[in-house]
Every structure is written in C-alpha cells, then in structure tokens.
Amino acid sequence: MSTSAEHESLTVSKPNFDFEKKSQTRYHLTKKSCLPNRILIKSSPFIITAGDQGQVDVLENKSIYIEETEIRAVFPSNEKVVDESKVDLIYDAGARGGLVLTPGFINAHDHVPMYLMRSAMILDYAQDLDRLVSKMPLWQKYISGSAAFISALGDLTEQQRAGITTTLNHNALFTEIDEAAELCGQRMINCVSAVSNSRPGTTLESCKQYLRASKRPLSSGGVALHYLFKVDRNLLTAIRDLQEHHQMLVTMHFAESDGTARECVKRFGMRETKLLEEHGLLNPLTLLSHVLHVTEQEIAKLVDTKVGIVHLPTSNVIHKSGIFNYPAFASFGGSERVALGTDSVVSKSRLDLLSEAFQTRITHLPGYTVYYEDLFKMITINGARVLNQPNLGRIAPGFKADIAFWKLKDRGFLPFDEDDPKTLIGNIISHGGRNIRDLMVGGKFIISNRMHNLVNESMLLPEIQRRHMEVRKLVERDKIKLEEEQK
C-alpha cells in the first residue's frame, strides 16, 4: 500500500481554476468556494450524446445545470432556466470558439496495475498471446503495494486525459486501485479475480471480501476470471450464486485465442458458451471480453441471452488472436450490447477509446462499415448498458455528471459541415485520439485548463519511470536465475 508522504507529494493542493487570468478564464466562481456544488455549464455550441431512444444526437447551443453529482437540466442557451445568482460556479463553454461536450467515456476492459509494464513487452518479437501470458507473471509479481498504486495512478490519469471517466478493472488487486482512483477521482468497477493468471493466491474469497467491504462512492465490485479452462465447475456454481445474490458483474476473457478455446474443450468436453450456459452464467450481468473464437450459432445464443461483449480490436491484432465477428453480432441484433475497452498498455499503448473506436471501424472495413454513431454508442451508452450502470453514458437530466470538454477550435473537429453537425462525430473518432481540455466526474472538475486538479502529474511521471526501472531490474535478475536453473 502507498504511504501518506507519497500521497502528499502527488496531490495538488488547489484546483487549477484559472484565478490569475480572470479575463480569460472559463471558470467564474460566484462564491469563494473550492468545491462548487451547483454548476452551470453555459452555452456549449455542440453536445454529442445518445438520446432517450438510443440514437446519437448533436445538440446545438445548450446549457447544462448540475447539482451535486447529477445533471438536473439541459436547456437552450438563450433560456433563463436557472437563477445564476444561486449557482456556485458558471463555466463558460461558449467563449473563444466554444467547447464540444460529450459524456465521459466508458472503458469496459482494462488491467489497471499493468501500467508500469509499458515497453516491457509490446516491442517483443514474440507477440503471440500464449507466450505473452506466460511472461506477465514475472512482472506482475513485483507490481504490488505502492508500485501497484503508482501504476494505477498512471493508468487512470492517462485515461482521464483521453476523456474516460469510468474504468472496469479486471485484476486481483483492489485496495491499491481504489486508493489511486480516490486520489485521481475516477469512477471504478473493480472486478476482482477469483482465478488469476499472475497471482496464484487469489480465490473467490478475495472477491467476497471486496464486495462486503465499505467502498468509496465511486467504486463498485464484481468478479473476474482470467480464462475459463482454469476454473472448476464448483467455482462456477459459487460465482453464479454470488452474481444472483449481489446482482453484480461477472467478467472474463472469453474465446480469446484458438488455444484457450481448445483448452476448455479438453478440460470440460464442451465449448465455453455451453459451459457458461450450463452454469446459468449467460445473462445480462455477464461481460465477456474478446469473444473471437465462437461460431455463428454461439453468437446467436450470446445475443439472445443479452450477455455484454467487450470488443478490443487493437489487443486482438497485436497479439494475433483473431478477428471479432461484429457483422454477425449486428445481424443478430446484438450491436447495442457491444462496448469497447483498452486492455492494458501491453495490448494497447495509448489508453484511449476514440482511437479504439477508429480501430474498430478499420478492422471491419472493407467488408462491413461500423457507422461513427454506432462507434460513439460503444464508448458511451453501450458501455453503461453492459456495465449495468443505467445512470451513466448520456448527457441528460437524471444522469451522473460525467462530462468531457473538448475544444471546438481544433483540427480534431475542424473543418466540419455546419449544416450537418453530425460530421463532428466522424471527425472526433477518425482524427486519432486527443487530449481533453476539462473533465468532470460525478459533478466535480477533475481536470481544468488541461491541468489535473487532484494529481501532481509532473511528480507522478518520474515516479512511474523510477518504479518501472526498479521492477525491470528485479525481472531481469529473476530471468537470469531461471536460465541458470534450467542449464
């Protein structure tokens, strides 16, 4: 676990609301309060969000009123719906070309403590999944305690800069992760491994412990399995009981490689889909990542039973694992339950969903066009749907105030067709990822004027570098030892 001195050196004491340059600032505090509860986001030229029928709309010239953690109203900028003298903070989203607002994006699959492993494997000659999986434990063994905390803080803050406000963490660790999430203000779903690839000591008991524990308001729990062939039937029954009792998510890597699909048949005499079905685990609270080596018949079954699917095209191509059959999911009516994830930095170096949405588009071309609006849904409402978070993923009254603010006067948006502002959706996705200007999670500004309000990133980055080298040296030492033993 991390120390309080460590926390202190990484913490920002005052939010970066631009007090100095008053005439230029977008932040107008009406009271001398650092924690505004009633916020008016005024005059955004464009808001991109799904509507109540699930269609993606581009709303023009709107203001948003937020109270505490929630969006209370979205209304035309020229209407006086809110008494401005009663709000704590007015944020000017209209000045200097204005800002485009989107819901905070939802990352449905990540391994948060693996951030320190960037550069450890991605440039290896041997990129196939089975070899990679066997090497991961060498690193993960040393990423625990304060190293895991620093790793998680690096991972989550990078995601925040890409506009991601909710992260599903598939890992055996949770204490250090929640500590990091608390420091940087991220919304988390910690799916705790009942069977882990790299931490052999983990059992279902650790998941239960996390589910029972009192947690920060922005964290919730679930169960993760690394691969099904490593599980026994009693454990699957216990997990199903737990899922029913807590109404919580169960997630796993599913049919990720030909090898893992075959191992399941070898062990259980049946394929993964059938195994989950026999245990009552094909249901809307089950979330399957990758889902590459499945038949069309199995896809029909997964769609019918409303299982959530996480598509990870960059990870799949880097590890040569296979191609996700999106056209089949779409033709069976399952596209609304397909979300996107980054996976860890070992699989996709940039922790960003806009570039992942574009990767999805080019993965399925030229045979199939996944429309930009459908890609936008994958990283917003579809993510919320499969993570069982009905109050996330849209900018609308009653939804949590998780909002990303993007500068319109930027090549990632301009030029666009003013007569058809939906062209902004294609622009933001196809331009290759970008950094946000401001970010709000649960009604709180986490990033303002491109500066993190909670984490001192100029202290964090060298610390990540130091920890990386520390772990790298330990791994190298172990490798030499292992080679000597094998001689």
Ligand SMILES: [Zn+2]
């Ligand atoms: Zn994964």
